[in-house]
Amino acid sequence: MSNTTTTTTKTTDKDSNDNKPVIGLSGRNIVYDKDGKPCRTCNTLLDFQFAMGKKPVIPHEPKEVKKEKLSGYTKDYPPDVSELGKSSWTLLHSIAATYPENPTDQQQKDLKQFINLFSGFYPCWYCGEDFKIYIKKNEIETKNQDLFGKWLCNAHNEVNKKLNKPVFNCELWKKRWKDGWDEEE
Amino acid sequence: MSNTTTTTTKTTDKDSNDNKPVIGLSGRNIVYDKDGKPCRTCNTLLDFQFAMGKKPVIPHEPKEVKKEKLSGYTKDYPPDVSELGKSSWTLLHSIAATYPENPTDQQQKDLKQFINLFSGFYPCWYCGEDFKIYIKKNEIETKNQDLFGKWLCNAHNEVNKKLNKPVFNCELWKKRWKDGWDEEE
Numbered sequence: 001m002s003n004t005t006t007t008t009t010k011t012t013d014k015d016s017n018d019n020k021p022v023i024g025l026s027g028r029n030i031v032y033d034k035d036g037k038p039c040r041t042c043n044t045l046l047d048f049q050f051a052m053g054k055k056p057v058i059p060h061e062p063k064e065v066k067k068e069k070l071s072g073y074t075k076d077y078p079p080d081v082s083e084l085g086k087s088s089w090t091l092l093h094s095i096a097a098t099y100p101e102n103p104t105d106q107q108q109k110d111l112k113q114f115i116n117l118f119s120g121f122y123p124c125w126y127c128g129e130d131f132k133i134y135i136k137k138n139e140i141e142t143k144n145q146d147l148f149g150k151w152l153c154n155a156h157n158e159v160n161k162k163l164n165k166p167v168f169n170c171e172l173w174k175k176r177w178k179d180g181w182d183e184e185e
Numbered sequence: 186m187s188n189t190t191t192t193t194t195k196t197t198d199k200d201s202n203d204n205k206p207v208i209g210l211s212g213r214n215i216v217y218d219k220d221g222k223p224c225r226t227c228n229t230l231l232d233f234q235f236a237m238g239k240k241p242v243i244p245h246e247p248k249e250v251k252k253e254k255l256s257g258y259t260k261d262y263p264p265d266v267s268e269l270g271k272s273s274w275t276l277l278h279s280i281a282a283t284y285p286e287n288p289t290d291q292q293q294k295d296l297k298q299f300i301n302l303f304s305g306f307y308p309c310w311y312c313g314e315d316f317k318i319y320i321k322k323n324e325i326e327t328k329n330q331d332l333f334g335k336w337l338c339n340a341h342n343e344v345n346k347k348l349n350k351p352v353f354n355c356e357l358w359k360k361r362w363k364d365g366w367d368e369e370e
Contacts, residue, residue, distance in 0.1 A: 087272035094308035123279035
């Protein structure tokens with residue numbers, strides 16, 4: 001199961017047989033749903049459009065493409081894997097920042113359940129599967145706010161490593177997600 | 186209980202007695218936590234800093250203030266109420282977009298539980314309370330993807346109305362959150 005954590009296993013045999021693209025314009029592997037269609041919530045918008053055979057959005061003109069007005073609201077595209085990831089980490093770390101310092105047993109049970117359900121409903125299916133594997137190997141720490149905040153920070157760093165992004169110093173998680181930075185820092 | 190949905194009840198008696206600001210620089214009411222401190226996840230960053238008596242971030246120079254580098258990662262501020270809202274709707278609508286067309290009883294039960302837990306853990310406490318009231322009055326529709334997507338779209342519109350934002354035509358929720366817009370639209 002741990003093989004699913006590498007990006008090279010995200011395409012299925014069916015895809016290569018069908019001559020579907022394996023690498024996207026971003027350089028990432030294209031991820032397909034189990035039915036063989038490109039997965040919208042697992043790829044960047046650019047790669048998704050490329051895999052769908054559509055004219056890709058040119059990165060330096062996103063505003064024209066994304067923000068056309070339609071009867072009062074913007075005609076935004078569904079979020080891609082990056083926007084979805086950023087949004088979800090924002091919510092989860094903020095939940096950590098407001099989780100009680102001394103939670104009750106019920107609050108701890110609820111938080112575990114919430115995180116488990118989150119991993120099941122996460123819209124990028126392979127990301128959710130990776131998260132489930134992480135949870136299995138690293139039990140969710142719910143005893144207090146700081147422990148949960150650090151557990152989540154470590155989980156986020158695992159993803160950062162996979163995406164070749166810098167890892168965060170988890171000792172500083174409260175500055176980033178709860179209290180803010182001191183002015184002199 | 187429905188009174189808690191108006192912004193004027195978001196300050197406590199204690200706040201006005203202590204001479205704490207009631208209106209923020211954004212024009213919104215300042216929201217305080219139950220212990221009387223300004224609530225970081227319930228206010229805009231500008232209003233939170235104002236209520237804390239700190240030099241406010243000047244809107245046209247956010248990059249200098251928010252994006253200083255610190256040992257490899259950016260020194261971002263904790264998300265304010267707007268960023269948190271946008272992020273959370275992005276996650277929830279994407280969950281609707283990938284929720285099964287024909288969910289099992291267990292999936293329906295799990296989704297209800299997830300949404301209920303979400304309302305309890307939501308980092309902006311008064312937003313979470315408003316959402317709980319909405320859920321009580323409007324039972325979560327989990328029978329299929331389209332019903333859940335529309336239920337969520339209506340819930341989002343309730344918040345849009347409170348914030349004087351345009352409401353979205355829920356018949357189009359799949360274009361915004363699942364399939365994207367046709368090129369000729």
